[in-house]
Amino acid sequence: MFIQLLMNGIALGSVYALTAIGYSLIYSILQLINMSNAAVFLTSSVVFYLLYNSVSKGMIFVTFILTLAFAGCLGYIIELVAIRPIREKGDGNTYALISSIGVKTILEKVCQGAFGSEIHPFPTLLAGKNIVLWDGTKIEWIQIIIIVASLLILTVMTWYTQNTRTGRGLRSLSQNLNACHLMGMPVNRLIGISFAVGSMLAAVSGVAYCMYLKSISISVGAAIGNKAFAATVLGGIGILKGSVVGGFILAIIECFVSGYGNSTASQFISFGILIVMLFIKPTGLFGKKEQRKV
């Protein structure tokens, strides 16, 4: 029971963590909460489903790569159309935030229109195959695949932000946007890339989550989007490490509460933790204290 719940928690946590990185990455650069991330999560899993059933029949990896490409383009386009013009005028982040809510509404409603509100079966890897441990607990292969894949992605992300030219660019953007402008860096392109990366991570976690559930419905995005957002805040918004840790903590606690307690309480627990955290340490687990200048 314990190991089973722990594995569930880690698998769910990696889904949360990947989406949470998308929120955090963009927040660290623009101080903008990108609400469209949850909708990208939904849109890319819908696109995966549609592609799998029409264009690339039965080939999961081809579909996956196509979906990733789609999500990257979608993220870049969102930034180009809805965020960039507003960001450049500099009236304030609230307006960009409202604009991203607009994008979220559009994407969600388009998905709803294209997809209907039924629950559809979702293709998964190694369906129905389990590992049976020494004490008889069954662990699904797909959980292990998700955990390994997300650890891989996290490693690649770390390497990407530390060692590549673009990654270093993103890190310097999050330190000081104006200085980057003055140094002649292609700031707009880099911000576009950060949106694309965030969207691709959301796409990975969307597809992984639907594979884990083996089904897809229109309400997938809202539930995970909010939880991932809570995870981001828990770990400290704008700090990539924090959002990963926050995602795992929330998911594991949630799984244990629903396993040993009841499932109703598990729905409350993530927001309860969030509210408590905001009272105790509003900057999150890894957050640094900010000073406001008058």
Add this chain to the structure above:
Amino acid sequence: MKNENKFTEIVKRLGVRHLIFFVTMIVLAIVPLFVNSYVLKIFQSAAINMIFGMSLNLLMGIGGTVSFGHAAFYGVGAYTTACMWYHFGWNFTSAFPLVILFSAIAGLLLAIPMSRVTGRYVTIITLSYAEILNLIMRNWTKVTNGVMGILNIPNIKLFGFELAYKDEQYWFILVLVVVSYVMINWLVNSKLGRNLQAMRDDSIAAEAMGIPLFSHKVIIFTISAIFAGIAGALYAHIYGYIDYTVFTSNLSFNCISVVVVGGLGNFVGTIFGALFLTILPEMLRNVEFLFNYRMIVYGVILVLVMWWNHSIPGAKIKAKLRSIFNKLIHRNVESVEEV
């Protein structure tokens, strides 16, 4: 000539905005004489959205705080009146004070953590508060009937007089719209409202001038929540059925679109925003290929308005239009001079 003077005097005393508001209300009041009951239903929900939108605009435009969870208060109002009927058989009139009380409490509970924070935490706290209230609505089965929702909520009864017909209900909602408009405008122009506007423009300067930020924020949140609760109570009685899916964050975002279309702090604008955004999706219902996609209107409007008001291309287009307009006027003036 004398009449004209009187007219201008009235306009001056009322202000153009208020005049537009009252003319619009009169036009809206005669709508039921010309339309069928389906269209009237749309107008009813538009009128409810007006109260809801004004309550959020009070918070966004005057208080300077964007609430991303306003649907929570709407839901509290709706569930209060519905539960009072469901468990105790109370009608609208007797439940009304409780609607005000409970939505005020809901507002107060949010206001206390809210007034200590700024910036991003506002978004986070309002969103998660609305989410928690939604979960309560969904899971507190004993009171809210859980996932089933509450069915067959009766019509509004005012002191024993039942509003059985759609046009009566509609006029009653319009009366409430006017009452809330007048009250909100009175509030905005009172000392409290002016203090709030000072806080919105610069909270540190306002605090330095001796305005107590905490109590003011709590008060504005509570008042805004009360109006949203009233709108929710009306919704429950007009539609006769509520469940938790109505009061999700989508509703909050739609309400933000209503306010943003009308303009922040502009309550007449909110009236038109609510009318526009309620009627447009219904009109798109008739366009066949847009039927499934009609609700994207809210999102498109949000992005477009933000584009128009707060982006560089939008500002350029505006400047160009203005220069064209000025040139036209200028040309006319010249031609007049030549003659």
